[in-house]
Amino acid sequence: MSFYMYFDVAMPLTLFAVTLLSVFLNNKAERKLKSTFEEKEFQIKDTVLLVLAMGAAISLMVLIPQMAIMIIFLFSYSILLFIFTYVFSDFRKTLAETFCLAFIIVSFALILLSFSLSMNSAMSVSAFSALLAFTFIALLYEEVRSSRGKRWYLAVLPPALFVLLYMFLGRTPIWFPYLLDLYGVVFAVMITIYLGSLFTWRTSLIFVTLLTVLDVILVLFTGTMVSAARHVSSLMLPVLISVPTVPRIMTQSGVLFMSLGLGDFFFAGLIAIQSFKRFGKNFAVLSIFAMSISFFIFETLILNLGFRAFPGTLMIICGWLPLVFLKMLSLLKFNAHTPKLKLK
Numbered sequence: 001m002s003f004y005m006y007f008d009v010a011m012p013l014t015l016f017a018v019t020l021l022s023v024f025l026n027n028k029a030e031r032k033l034k035s036t037f038e039e040k041e042f043q044i045k046d047t048v049l050l051v052l053a054m055g056a057a058i059s060l061m062v063l064i065p066q067m068a069i070m071i072i073f074l075f076s077y078s079i080l081l082f083i084f085t086y087v088f089s090d091f092r093k094t095l096a097e098t099f100c101l102a103f104i105i106v107s108f109a110l111i112l113l114s115f116s117l118s119m120n121s122a123m124s125v126s127a128f129s130a131l132l133a134f135t136f137i138a139l140l141y142e143e144v145r146s147s148r149g150k151r152w153y154l155a156v157l158p159p160a161l162f163v164l165l166y167m168f169l170g171r172t173p174i175w176f177p178y179l180l181d182l183y184g185v186v187f188a189v190m191i192t193i194y195l196g197s198l199f200t201w202r203t204s205l206i207f208v209t210l211l212t213v214l215d216v217i218l219v220l221f222t223g224t225m226v227s228a229a230r231h232v233s234s235l236m237l238p239v240l241i242s243v244p245t246v247p248r249i250m251t252q253s254g255v256l257f258m259s260l261g262l263g264d265f266f267f268a269g270l271i272a273i274q275s276f277k278r279f280g281k282n283f284a285v286l287s288i289f290a291m292s293i294s295f296f297i298f299e300t301l302i303l304n305l306g307f308r309a310f311p312g313t314l315m316i317i318c319g320w321l322p323l324v325f326l327k328m329l330s331l332l333k334f335n336a337h338t339p340k341l342k343l344k
Helices: 010-036 044-061 066-087 093-116 121-144 157-169 174-196 201-221 224-233 262-279 281-305 312-337
Strands: 240-244 257-261
Touching: 010 174, 010 240, 010 257, 010 262, 010 281, 044 201, 044 224, 066 157, 066 174, 066 224, 093 121, 093 157, 121 157, 157 174, 174 240, 174 262, 201 224, 201 262, 201 312, 224 257, 240 262, 257 262, 262 281, 262 312, 281 312
Parallel strands: none
Antiparallel strands: 240 257
16 A cells, blocks of 8 residues: 655645745835834834734625625725835936836737737727826826936836736736736735834744734634635635646645635745844854745645645744744843953
8 A cells, every 4th residue: 555645845835935036125115114104113002903803804804795795805906006106216317218118018818819809809808998098108108208206107007906916817827926016015015014014022032922822723623714805815816826736736626725814925025124134144044944844844734634625824933932932032042141340
């Protein structure tokens, strides 16, 4: 009797790459975001309220009609895209023109694509043509613009493209898994950078502890998280990143895809960013590697033991906690053996 062990390296590598990208970009963007938000930071009560609000939102999500959920998510994602583009839109004129040209090329390609895909060609061509026209006008205006401030008309383009792609390509093979995962990565990184700048080391520890406990309760005990994920994932919104298993695991419906929520990517990104601030770059990279290894081990157990769902936060934090414990222990030993100067 032979036993074959299933395992997957695609999702752990995705977790590693997205978290590392979040840390790298946060190091570049945090100062600008902090100046925009007037150096505001979460206090302990804010952190507790955030976790409670997340738990309430997840619990109520299964009761909200799917159309309302779709509108809420599209609006929220669009606002996030607009804010990020607007905050960083004070770049050089040549870069702004390149930005416009890229959207012109994409819009034109989508117009051509509309004729070949089985979707409403008249509406999609009109919508993408309107985006093309607006981008062209923005390019012409950029040619005569003299100031170098933030540009609202450039910030409009990414959310407009996102909404149009979801509307007209949301049920095509181009959207899943390619565009869905692309936007999933984009939003995971943006959410991590956006909220990560509001946390301190202390509030981060409180947040990850409470969120892990909440995740365990909602996944393993009440099942609310699983029900909410199914309720939302059918809308093909970028709330999950789904990648095919490597090596491939075949099921009756085809290749098995492993999915991880954006909240779990934010969880790992927040831990890595705070580790970077507290202990430096090398420890942050090591912690990302440890979290990915821990995730790989738990995922292997899930694939072979038949679990349908498991708390992603628990899978991640189990790789991080031993490193932090050892680091804090080494610092305590170092401080204990460091001679202290006495001032007379």
